[in-house]
Amino acid sequence: DVKVTQSSRYLVKRTGEKVFLECVQDMDHENMFWYRQDPGLGLRLIYFSYDVKMKEKGDIPEGYSVSREKKERFSLILESASTNQTSMYLCASSFWRSSYNEQFFGPGTRLTVL
Amino acid sequence: KNEVEQSPQNLTAQEGEFITINCSYSVGISALHWLQQHPGGGIVSLFMLSSGKKKHGRLIATINIQEKHSSLHITASHPRDSAVYICAVSSPYSGGGADGLTFGKGTHLIIQP
Numbered sequence: 001d002v003k004v005t006q007s008s009r010y011l012v013k014r015t016g017e018k019v020f021l022e023c024v025q026d027m028d029h030e031n032m033f034w035y036r037q038d039p040g041l042g043l044r045l046i047y048f049s050y051d052v053k054m055k056e057k058g059d060i061p062e063g064y065s066v067s068r069e070k071k072e073r074f075s076l077i078l079e080s081a082s083t084n085q086t087s088m089y090l091c092a093s094s095f096w097r098s099s100y101n102e103q104f105f106g107p108g109t110r111l112t113v114l
Numbered sequence: 115k116n117e118v119e120q121s122p123q124n125l126t127a128q129e130g131e132f133i134t135i136n137c138s139y140s141v142g143i144s145a146l147h148w149l150q151q152h153p154g155g156g157i158v159s160l161f162m163l164s165s166g167k168k169k170h171g172r173l174i175a176t177i178n179i180q181e182k183h184s185s186l187h188i189t190a191s192h193p194r195d196s197a198v199y200i201c202a203v204s205s206p207y208s209g210g211g212a213d214g215l216t217f218g219k220g221t222h223l224i225i226q227p
Contacts, residue, residue: 009155040219041219042200042217042218042219042220043200043202043217044217045215088155090155090157092157102145102147102159102162103147103159103215104159105149105156105157105158106156107154107155107156108154108155108156108157110155
């Protein structure tokens with residue numbers, strides 16, 4: 001069974017802390033994505049990666065960075081967490097050659113920044 | 115950039131009712147996706163379609179490419195169908211790069227016993 005896992009389901013951090021969210025997929029997918037989901041706004045793309053050490057900005061990259069040192073792992077980093085980064089964070093992956101871009105999602109991490 | 119609109123935003127219905135959720139988009143696409151998100155967060159793909167109609171159990175998805183419109187239908191709805199249903203499109207015009215999806219804001223469906 002295909003699987004995308006995320007390091008935490010729930011996370012509480014303080015303003016100014018450095019936060020790492022980890023995502024691992026076991027499907028040998030080239031593409032990996034980080035989204036945030038907020039009520040009334042839907043899912044918005046933060047960053048994506050199409051290969052190891054490659055990254056591209058999405059629609060809302062400000063305040064975030066990413067790291068992809070291994071094909072199966074994609075990390076989202078909040079350098080200095082702020083309260084407006086309280087959100088649900090979802091990771092997804094897909095095959096690079098998928099014409100239709102079917103993405104497989106992780107369970108999500110609900111991050112609260114106090 | 116593609117704009118994806120879903121309606122209704124919220125829908126409450128009685129068990130057994132026929133449900134329709136609509137999705138429209140603004141520019142040409144390579145595929146349209148219907149996703150389901152249960153409370154707790156995980157998102158699963160229900161359908162991926164580029165033309166015509168697909169059926170899986172009590173769920174039916176249709177797409178009209180000329181009108182840039184898709185519908186998701188649930189027949190004989192059940193309380194376990196309660197979830198957020200999300201429409202997403204993939205196209206060269208999607209924000210976030212060639213492989214990005216553009217998402218609608220979702221439809222929150224509640225089926226009451």
